Amino acid sequence: MSIKINHLTHIYNSGTAFEKKALDDVSLEIRKGEFVGLIGHTGSGKSTLIQHLNGIIPPTQGEILLDGENIHKDKAKLKEVRRRIGLAFQYPEYQLFEMTVYKDVAFGPTNMQLPKEEIHANVVSALETVGIAPELYEKSPFELSGGQKRRVAIAGVLAMNPEVLILDEPTAGLDPKGRDEILQAIKRLHEERGITVILVSHSMEDVAKLVDRIIVMHDGKIAMLGTPKEVFCHVKDLESMGLAAPQVSYVFTALKEKGYEVPLDVYTVEEAKKVLLNFVKQVSV
Amino acid sequence: MIRDITIGQFYPVDSPIHRLDARVKLTMTFIYIITLFMINSFIGYFFVIGTLLAVIKVSKVPIKFMLKGIKSIMLIIIFTAFINLFMTRGEQILWQWGFLSLTLEGIFLALKMCIRLVLLIIGSSVLTLTTTPIQLTDAIEYMLRPFKKIGVPAHEIAMMMTIALRFIPTLLDETDKIMKAQQARGADFDTGNLMQKAKSLIPILVPLFISAFRRAEELAMAMEARCYHGDENRTRMNRMTMQRRDYHALVMGLVYIVAIFGLRYVSYLLPFII
Amino acid sequence: MKMVKAEGLTYEYIKMLETDHGTEEEKVSALKAVNLEIEKGEFVVVLGHNGSGKSTFAKHINALLEPTKGTLWIKGMNTKNGELVWDIRQTAGMVFQNPDNQLVATVVEEDIAFGPENMGIAPAEIRRRVDEALATVRMQKYATHSPSKLSGGQKQRIAIAGVLAMKPDCIVLDEPTAMLDPVGRKEVMETIERLNKDEGITIILITHYMDEAVRGDRVYVIDDGEVVMQGRPKEIFSQVERLQQYGLDVPQVTEVAHFLRMEGIDIPPDILTVEEMVGALCQLKLTT
Numbered sequence: 001m002s003i004k005i006n007h008l009t010h011i012y013n014s015g016t017a018f019e020k021k022a023l024d025d026v027s028l029e030i031r032k033g034e035f036v037g038l039i040g041h042t043g044s045g046k047s048t049l050i051q052h053l054n055g056i057i058p059p060t061q062g063e064i065l066l067d068g069e070n071i072h073k074d075k076a077k078l079k080e081v082r083r084r085i086g087l088a089f090q091y092p093e094y095q096l097f098e099m100t101v102y103k104d105v106a107f108g109p110t111n112m113q114l115p116k117e118e119i120h121a122n123v124v125s126a127l128e129t130v131g132i133a134p135e136l137y138e139k140s141p142f143e144l145s146g147g148q149k150r151r152v153a154i155a156g157v158l159a160m161n162p163e164v165l166i167l168d169e170p171t172a173g174l175d176p177k178g179r180d181e182i183l184q185a186i187k188r189l190h191e192e193r194g195i196t197v198i199l200v201s202h203s204m205e206d207v208a209k210l211v212d213r214i215i216v217m218h219d220g221k222i223a224m225l226g227t228p229k230e231v232f233c234h235v236k237d238l239e240s241m242g243l244a245a246p247q248v249s250y251v252f253t254a255l256k257e258k259g260y261e262v263p264l265d266v267y268t269v270e271e272a273k274k275v276l277l278n279f280v281k282q283v284s285v
Numbered sequence: 286m287i288r289d290i291t292i293g294q295f296y297p298v299d300s301p302i303h304r305l306d307a308r309v310k311l312t313m314t315f316i317y318i319i320t321l322f323m324i325n326s327f328i329g330y331f332f333v334i335g336t337l338l339a340v341i342k343v344s345k346v347p348i349k350f351m352l353k354g355i356k357s358i359m360l361i362i363i364f365t366a367f368i369n370l371f372m373t374r375g376e377q378i379l380w381q382w383g384f385l386s387l388t389l390e391g392i393f394l395a396l397k398m399c400i401r402l403v404l405l406i407i408g409s410s411v412l413t414l415t416t417t418p419i420q421l422t423d424a425i426e427y428m429l430r431p432f433k434k435i436g437v438p439a440h441e442i443a444m445m446m447t448i449a450l451r452f453i454p455t456l457l458d459e460t461d462k463i464m465k466a467q468q469a470r471g472a473d474f475d476t477g478n479l480m481q482k483a484k485s486l487i488p489i490l491v492p493l494f495i496s497a498f499r500r501a502e503e504l505a506m507a508m509e510a511r512c513y514h515g516d517e518n519r520t521r522m523n524r525m526t527m528q529r530r531d532y533h534a535l536v537m538g539l540v541y542i543v544a545i546f547g548l549r550y551v552s553y554l555l556p557f558i559i
Numbered sequence: 560m561k562m563v564k565a566e567g568l569t570y571e572y573i574k575m576l577e578t579d580h581g582t583e584e585e586k587v588s589a590l591k592a593v594n595l596e597i598e599k600g601e602f603v604v605v606l607g608h609n610g611s612g613k614s615t616f617a618k619h620i621n622a623l624l625e626p627t628k629g630t631l632w633i634k635g636m637n638t639k640n641g642e643l644v645w646d647i648r649q650t651a652g653m654v655f656q657n658p659d660n661q662l663v664a665t666v667v668e669e670d671i672a673f674g675p676e677n678m679g680i681a682p683a684e685i686r687r688r689v690d691e692a693l694a695t696v697r698m699q700k701y702a703t704h705s706p707s708k709l710s711g712g713q714k715q716r717i718a719i720a721g722v723l724a725m726k727p728d729c730i731v732l733d734e735p736t737a738m739l740d741p742v743g744r745k746e747v748m749e750t751i752e753r754l755n756k757d758e759g760i761t762i763i764l765i766t767h768y769m770d771e772a773v774r775g776d777r778v779y780v781i782d783d784g785e786v787v788m789q790g791r792p793k794e795i796f797s798q799v800e801r802l803q804q805y806g807l808d809v810p811q812v813t814e815v816a817h818f819l820r821m822e823g824i825d826i827p828p829d830i831l832t833v834e835e836m837v838g839a840l841c842q843l844k845l846t847t
Contacts, residue, residue, distance in 0.1 A: 041740060041741070041742055042710065042711075042740045042742065042743075145609070145610065146609060147609075172738065173656075173737045173738050174609070175608040175609040175767045175806065176608065176767060176806055176807055176808045177608050177609075177806040178609060202740050202741050205811065242741070242742050243741070244741060246811065247770075247810060247811040247812055247833060248811045248812065248815060250833040251812060251815075251833055251836050251837055251840075254833060254834075254837040255837060255840060255841075258837070258841060260844070269811050269814055269815060272811070272815050273815055273818045273819070276815060276819060276840070277818075277819060277822055277824070279840070280819060280824050280826075280840065280843055
């Protein structure tokens with residue numbers, strides 16, 4: 001499984017006064033099993049991009065290839081594309097509607113007309129992955145806490161057994177505890193199920209902790225593409241796009257500016273601890 | 286799609302029509318709608334259409350925006366046309382098939398009805414496109430005030446309208462988002478029979494209602510926090526005052542009414558013009 | 560007179576629980592005997608994870624909730640006194656989390672006028688206040704726009720202007736940035752700081768973002784309805800483990816500095832910003 005995007009352009013309200021080019025000739029490949037971070041400020045085109053991947057909006061120009069096949073070639077297969085590429089929107093808890101947690105998670109697989117046993121297996125395993133205990137299955141989703149609701153909503157996408165999971169701002173509005181629980185669940189499903197994850201986030205700290213590769217969107221184009229090490233050392237460029245690097249990156253940029261010999265590609269707290277300890281010890285010697 | 290509904294979508298330009306007092310515009314729109322059902326000749330329609338076009342020209346709102354409103358009620362127009370076209374009994378039968386018959390009278394009636402509907406929508410669009418929703422609700426509140434004594438809650442009605450207008454775009458966005466989210470979970474809104482289609486709306490309507498209630502609760506609290514307690518001792522930043530141009534407009538309205546009555550009279554005298 | 564003074568402030572409510580034996584009632588204490596004092600002109604941050612009781616506290620300041628036990632005074636006015644409710648709400652304005660659900664009108668300036676209109680202010684004075692409030696939040700350009708076309712950060716600034724037009728002494732902001740993107744968060748935080756510094760308005764900011772909390776004069780940490788920590792940001796954030804125990808974060812640099820200190824490096828315990836961290840590291844280099 002791989003996703004290939006070729007010269008994708010999307011124009012909203014084409015031909016009217018409100019015409020807006022949301023995506024401008026974007027080409028990109030996402031490989032199987034990758035954990036990709038997608039960052040960019042509001043209006044940079046990242047939401048438009050992920051909705052294309054799932055076939056919710058058709059491209060104005062260009063194509064999206066799933067295993068080499070254009071996803072819009074055969075309308076009948078679009079539903080299958082949506083199953084294979086799961087998309088959890090921002091604030092996904094607002095889409096919950098069923099009487100029980102279990103039924104809500106089963107909505108997707110039921111729509112896929114899977115056999116009953118398979119639906120059950122999918123629902124249970126999805127809920128397990130996101131860390132929802134069995135005693136909550138028969139509860140109304142509206143009785144749960146904010147973080148739990150969100151995990152149930154994500155399980156609703158996961159239960160369709162997607163090969164790719166796209167998450168749009170999965171931690172928005174959560175407190176540190178809720179955020180950590182979600183991120184852990186995402187990490188687990190990537191490791192255990194080996195599925196490809198595309199994480200859209202404003203939080204550079206979250207992205208830095210998890211992903212293998214970062215795509216930076218700006219003005220409908222891909223502005224940067226690379227490993228966190230490669231992307232986060234360009235602090236100034238990120239800032240000019242209304243973004244930021246993780247806080248620790250700034251320490252190293254500042255130290256470098258003051259003339260010290262430090263690496264610029266440190267972006268996680270754990271690494272910063274090690275490097276700075278060495279740095280200070282060198283000083284003390 | 287749902288975004289094409291122009292009602293409640295103010296078009297911000299500066300024009301003589303925009304500057305008119307909302308109460309005057311509201312009154313004129315009422316008169317206009319009543320006259321639509323009074324005219325009985327095609328000459329009358331020509332006159333009304335001419336007047337309407339002149340008003341639109343003065344309002345500086347591109348005619349495209351006016352026509353947008355029609356698109357959303359196209360189905361109703363077609364339905365009306367169909368009913369009138371085939372269900373009207375008349376003497377000059379042109380074509381018959383079972384209980385359906387096409388008569389000359391039917392054609393005229395259908396045409397008339399469609400023109401009326403289109404003119405009705407465009408006319409009210411002129412009001413909503415040139416008047417901010419706030420001015421409009423203020424005008425409604427003002428004009429309902431005399432009925433307060435018989436228990437009409439004028440202020441509350443106006444406040445409800447304001448809030449409804451404020452939240453229409455928000456809820457439309459929300460609907461769009463929920464629809465996409467459920468589609469991503471394999472929901473199908475396009476195929477199936479009527480029953481299945483109705484059932485497929487549940488995953489949209491339930492979250493929409495829940496969110497609307499949550500918004501209502503939060504909004505009520507935010508309004509309370511800003512000292513809202515009904516219209517008791519409430520003042521307004523913008524008071525409505527009639528200007529000279531408003532009186533001019535009223536005089537023109539009067540001329541318009543006289544003309545409509547005149548045309549009615551003319552069509553009695555010269556029935557062959559229809 | 561203190562701007563806000565709470566003595567034994569307690570709030571309890573009855574929660575209905577669905578169990579196998581039908582519905583049961585459970586008494587929940589959202590606030591447990593909270594004591595605190597906030598001076599005029601202070602910038603106070605209330606920290607706590609979701610469900611800690613921090614929002615319940617915020618609603619008490621605005622007299623949207625009434626204490627079950629204990630007393631809360633806003634500029635000497637007891638919030639239990641029903642006659643003072645409008646004075647209290649005018650003195651201590653409130654901004655909520657969701658920018659969409661607190662704007663009432665379809666035009667920006669009409670929305671800002673909403674508060675003063677409710678207070679029965681004369682039209683000319685409302686006009687003056689609306690223009691002033693718009694200028695303070697730097698949104699004059701958008702006076703006649705529709706709020707639905709604005710970004711989240713802009714909507715929050717309009718909400719703040721709406722409170723400002725009521726000429727409050729104090730503004731309570733209940734997680735005003737939780738639903739915003741980084742740009743919006745920055746706009747709102749800058750606005751809040753300006754109100755405090757330039758206009759002398761007392762700010763009570765409820766949040767769980769640490770980088771926002773470090774900007775306050777004083778921090779209260781609420782956990783399970785109780786005030787568990789209070790002090791200047793530096794005093795609070797140097798206690799890394801304790802904060803984490805309350806389900807809170809510390810800024811990344813603070814965490815790194817804390818680690819270095821545990822490793823026996825002589826670095827100040829109260830580092831909150833990148834500048835302080837870099838300064839301290841350079842200092843270490845110079846002294847050796």
